[in-house]
Amino acid sequence: MTQRIRRIQKEISDCQKDQASLIQLTLEDGNIMHLKGRFPGPPATPYEGGVFQVDIILSDNYPFQPPKVKFDTKVYHPNVSSQTGVICLDILKQQWSPVLTISSTLLSVQSLLCTPEPNDPQDAQVASQYLNDHKAFEETARFWTECYAKPETGDFNLNGQLYGSIDSNNNSGSLLSSQTGAKPSVEPVLTAEEIEKRKKVQELVDMGFDANMARTALIKTKWVTEAALETLLDA
The missing domain is CATH 1.10.8.10 (Ubiquitin-associated (UBA) domain)
Structure with missing residues (x-):
């Protein structure tokens, strides 16, 4: 068993033991390099009450390269592609560090739902609505949560x-x-x-x-x- 596999196994085990985070990790088709993560939408946001699933793919160079993470659940958010689920988040790119874990990465993704960055968008149309008609943005984001996350x-x-x-x-x-x-x-x-x-x-x-x-x-x-x-x- 390689050191990489041992680390991933430990991360999954630690996540399962951490009941407070409400983050769930499961293997996709028994493949330890391909995971599914689930977490609740943050309270006091349009995503509250929803449960969101992300797809996680680990490379052979993990943890020295970031995991590829995208939403399976459709999300209306400036930093998430409404078409593909791709996430614009610095720790998934240049700000990644080997000290980060899968669990801490998903916590950051969950936190992104609380604090969008419309000036660095993944979906320009959603970001424009967020900045120019915030009430309509919140109504649409809440509707998508009802549609796809519940x-x-x-x-x-x-x-x-x-x-x-x-x-x-x-x-x-x-x-x-x-x-x-x-x-x-x-x-x-x-x-x-x-x-x-x-x-x-x-x-x-x-x-x-x-x-x-x-x-x-x-x-x-x-x-x-x-x-x-x-x-x-x-x-």
Whole structure:
């Protein structure tokens, strides 16, 4: 057994023993060089209540080279690519040090959710919204958390398909996709405003637009359907 493997095993063991951090590490397909990490969204942020998964790949030169870490869970954040999950974080690049561990790296990623760096973005469009329309940014980030980090109670299952939609009697809980069989474990209590918002999202989905893009466009246009449609058509 090499020194590198022994170190990785110890890091995983130490992480499992540290219950306070709430960080979980598991091997992907039994490969100690390919891990999955999970951690909760920080409180008092749009990510609160979510559980976020990251993909971790260790090179043969670890710990002298940083791990490759990206989000598997979709995250709306200036320093995370909304398309690929790639993270812009200094310790994953030039500020890496061999004294850092996988666990401390994930704590830094978790901390990044608390303290975005919009002036050094990975996703320029999200960073622009963060700086210029912070309320819309927080609403969208919170919605993505509900969609992708809490699939059992959010509006979407893991494939991004809408459930908890509105039927003809304004009742929530109908399932648009029968392929996955995913259902919310708890039926959300909807306000009249949220019912109206879901109707508008569904209206654009029925036109063929992606549900998340539809909701984002509606947020940007203050929930004016016609303006959101123009935004989507111009995209």
